[in-house]
Amino acid sequence: MIRFSLHCEHDHEFEGWFRSNDDFDSQVGKGLVACPACGSHSIGKALMAPSVTTGRQKEKVAVAMSKMVSELKEMTRKVRENxxxxxxxxxxxxxxxxxxxxxxxxxxxxxxxxxxxxxxxxxxxxxxxxxxxxxxx
Known part of the structure; x- marks a missing residue:
């Protein structure tokens, strides 16, 4: 699935998920995609920056998860003691x-x-x- 940032002719911005670019084009061509704010069927794709996960981001997530598990273990220990x-x-x-x-x-x-x-x-x-x-x- 691909997430597209979309906009209507009235500059309302929203997101949509599609199987492919061709799927997006097909659905827009059939009038199946509408702006949730105004109902317009004149829909276009906005420019999107690619989502890239760096090694540093992965390391931050791993550190956060480790901290969360440690805090959960401490909370569990305190409950059992008290x-x-x-x-x-x-x-x-x-x-x-x-x-x-x-x-x-x-x-x-x-x-x-x-x-x-x-x-x-x-x-x-x-x-x-x-x-x-x-x-x-």
Missing amino acids: ADYVGSDFAEEARKIHFGEVEKRGIYGEASQEEVKSLLDDGVDVMPLPVFPEERN
Whole structure:
């Protein structure tokens, strides 16, 4: 797919995705492309700079991803240190806390997808804790 920057006869700018340049020409020729702002079918392509990813940009992304994973690991570690592990009783215990049947506290444990959906439907806020590869050993 190719992304084109487009404009209409009234200088409204928008984007469109096409399989090829010929596909763009064909759709415009059949009147299938319209300006989302004014509905004009008089559409042209604007000049676009090519999107090129440099090694420096890739390195910045890798550093950002590494930082994000480190922060996620730290957040997970803090939750596990400061909350009670309730194992497979998580859904039941979360409901008790939510409805004031037991003292409010941080918990973590396991829950099935169905249990999580049911908790969310009941208005219980839950968030999955990631399990990192090195924790599976």
